[in-house]
Amino acid sequence: MNLKWYFLFCIAILQSVTVIARSSGQNPGPKYYYLEDSTRSLRADQALKAYVNGHFSPLSTGALNPGFTNSDYWLVLELDSNYRKEQGVFVIDNAHINEIQAYYLDSLHEEALTPRYVTGDFHPFAQRPIQYNTFAFPLRQKTTTYLFKIDKHFESLQAPFYLTNYARLLASVATEELLNGIFTGILILIVLFGLFLFLNTREKVYLYYAGYVLVITLWILSNKGIGFHYLWPNSHFFPSRARPLFAMLNIVLMIGFLQSFIQQPRKSWFFIPLKILQYFALIICLVIICPVEYTRFGQYSNYVQHTMSLSTLALVALFLGSIVEKIKQGSRPALLYLVATVVLLCFAMLESLYHLGKVNLPYLLAHYGMFIGVVLEMVIITLGLTMRFNQYRKEKLVLLEELNQQQAKLTDTIVAVQEQERKEIADRLHDEIGAMLSVASLQIDSLSQSMDIQKLYHTRSMMNEISNTVRNISHQLTPIVIEKYGLRKAITDLVDNTNLPSNFKVEAIIIGLEEPMPLQFQFTVYRIIQELVQNAIKHAKAKNVLLQVVEHEDAINIEVTDNGQGVADFENKKEDALFLRSVRAKVAYLHGIMETNSSQPSGMSILIEIPKNY
Template sequence: MLFLFTMFGAYRLTQFSDRLMTPEFLVTPDSANYSPEIAFDQIQKHPEKITDGFFNAGFTQYRWWVLTNISPTEKSWLQIANPHINDLRIYEEENGKWKQTYVSGDYYPYAKRIFDDPDYWFPIEPKQQRILMRVDKKGESLNIPLRLIGETALAPYLANRNFFHGMFLGWIVLLLMLNLFLWISLKDPIHFFYILYVSFSVLWIVSQWGMGFRYFWPEWTDFTAKARPFFSNISYIFLLELTARFFTIQNTQPLYRRAIRIVQLLMVISSVGLLVTDYSNSSTIMRYVFLTSMNIIWIGALVLIILFIWKSYAKQKTLALFFLSALGFFGVYILLLLLSQYNLGGNWMFFANMYGSPVGFLGESTILSFGLSQRYNLYKKEKDLAMQALEKEKREVADKMIQTQEEERNRLARELHDGLGGLLGSIRIGADHRLKSDPQTQHWIGEQLDMAVTDLRNIAHDLMPVQLQEQGLDRILEKTVARWNSGEGYKIRYTSQLKNRYPLRTEAALYRIVLELLHNIKKHAEASEVTIEIWEDEKMNKLTLLVEDNGKGFDRGKEEGIGWKSIRQRVQYMNGKINLDSSHLGSTVIIDVSMENEKR
């Protein structure tokens, strides 16, 4: 809505009120360096009548003469609303002769102007009179908008125009500050190039309004005619860079990147050539060739940008639509501006020439700024998807590795239980038979073999409890605790609040962690009591394992052994967190594992 209001306000500035009139006038080209008298005769003989106050000669090889008859009812000002006329001379009729009363233009210092304004203003007394003007813009495009504004209407008219200028510049400053903040925060150079593109585009628009000559280079008359094509060139260079960085097509197809560099190089060369050329004194043909070649380069740049959008559409549809809508918004007004060089008339062309560029650029720069924000959202989603895919792949690899390890443990456990266990059983039977004559030795060997078989079975069970997949973690931990309580030197208390089953990889990992902690306590802690608790927190969506002992603790500054490294690897594999607390009163280990996507 704010943007539509801005566009409507700009259009209203080009319309007329009861005290803002568009005088009719006659025009004729000057093909032979006419004097005012001859020019007046030529206009009378070969008049081209303009009734809507706007004449567009397009690209012209000649000076033009303009004759208007006006009879204001109050003191008024005649506005020539084109701040880029190179040489403007105004003549008033006096005693049947034409007397030059005003000289100004881009070829003269800004101080030569009667009225402190980028446009040309000439005071008109309230009487009927004829005004003859010679307008020189040879070798460039020329349009002549004439407005007659009463003295009392002048201040409101200029205030409205200045309000539009201020609103435009304020909006641009807001976009620049936003992208400066993003550049500093995100360290992404695309915002730096956005700032450069917008800044030079604003300098181009300011030059288009004539405000650059008014405020920045009032004495540099040679640069005034160069300012618009120069700043336009530089802004296109940064727009191409912005396009290349906005999309990622250049990473896979360097041809497009090289094409951008070639066009940018052509623009740099033409910009340098423009600055070093004596543009004011160059021939009409040279100006025409130079400006036409620059137009071709600009059109080529637009085609290249559209090609980027087209090539990126399949994989980056949203970004392509953002960029296309931004470019389309501005491109319409750029097209009208280019058409204005080819003898198209009408008040709508005056609007497009004076205010179309800033209105279109506001739309483009705003959409591009939103597009940059959307670009981060899309890239974040792509990054998240890539991270999820990578995480999934890592888990699949880890699952296969763990599955292989568990299968190997299971095989080793079966071999120990069935092979070595059976062999020890056979040895005991043979020893009983052969040592009948020595009961004492027979009894001792029998006890030793029974202990070896028991240890072997415990090792085989620890390697892979065959009922884990069928009975679940809770039941297997109960059996493990009962077995340890029957043979170890400390008491284990086990509490469980598990309600759900989990994938084998998670249950096996937790089982291995509990066994590793029990072995560490047995070997190092000198504890008499051990507590094992496991519970689910539905609100926090996590599973918690707690193992606590009343031993002597351990020094956390020492290098961790293989057991602790194994525990940490298993916790990391489950995307869990581990918390340790150890002192001379004992140790506490708390492991939290997210239950998301883990329930069976």
């Protein structure tokens, strides 16, 4: 597997990233101020006036992080003269702001303000001033004050920002594209690997796995703005919905994968709650993709987002409960899954804390923590699935070997039965036809000496008997009546011929068998019934036999009941038990099932069900 080589190559690339990242720190000169517009009605000139009058609050950190909010926010960037000498770029490092209006102020007393740039998720990607995954605004050397309106009302807002220049931004873009390509390539390989395992095993756990990795990859791409940049750049509907949609789909597929991977039984305390959460997440997905403008619903939209957060917390609780439950039962896959998930959560938590402005991290962890965590999680789980697949192959080989052994036994039985049938035919030819031919020969010799009409009639009668015997044996070998009239008529003739002697009685009940069926199938079913009836009389020494043949839509049921000595007595005799092996072999050939029941002290019942589409 080449995933480890991709990962090692990725680590080597990341060594150089840290050097680039350390050189892109913030210039201490800029100052930031913000104002919350809870009415969402301020115009740009009113916001500027509020700033001039000192109503803006200073930001001590390079991040605006109000969390879930119903307000708009105004942000002011003040530059000193030293920084204006560089070709600067102001970056708002959040790819998911609905709208940003950027005003470049040459004076603090302007009245008619027009935004220089209007961009965001509600606008095509081409409106970005710089084609960058997040929001990058070029700065002018003559401008000292910049005013930004940030609109993400009824949603969660986290907006870290920093100053850089074109050279560092271009270097960062090149590095990000390389790393994004590497990590995305690894995850796509894992998706293809999961599909490969599914196509080979048809186990849904691998399909859930491939879907889970694909959806979480799409979530990461949308979270980093790559999806909007490259996959849906002209959409004004999907960019703001991509992350919540993929997050909810991730819950759906993660639950399916979890329950399949750890083989959670239905009787588990967590099975039903997880299923309820899974269907609830599907409903949320339908709400998200509903083609309506969700910002019009105000607080209700906020409720949906809070519900999504609660769903995630519920998933974590049920996930941990399910994992711990299976670990206590000694499940190695559950332990492996727990380790993989802990790795992902650690990296995801670090990146989240960075974007919340709570911790300072190296560039690698700050911007690729989620990517790294997902890759590590998937590598660990892939190892577990590979072990599972190898176990599946071993079990399949064992089953194949057992099947071959059963086939060999079946072949041996068929050969033994054929030899027994040949022996019986030879005995009949020798005992019946041979004896009659000898008598007929003597009669013919006698006729050669004297013409006795009585002897002639007797000889002709004997020759007719020989002819009838040969015909009966021929019909037993190949029942021609099946080809001419069908299986039902053949069984009826068999019963009638068996009833010719008066010392036993065979009663037949036949339902169906009127529609045409494959000829070989009819021959085999006839042989089974023939052996059951004949051996009930011959081996079980029965005086009364009841034969029931019922045709259903998808199967044929055969039941033979007699009042003979019982199966226990003659199964102990090798010469008498062979017929059971013969019948079982034929039933197995037709993929049917056979049961024998013995009534003590006498009597036996044999039940057979044969599928019609064998």
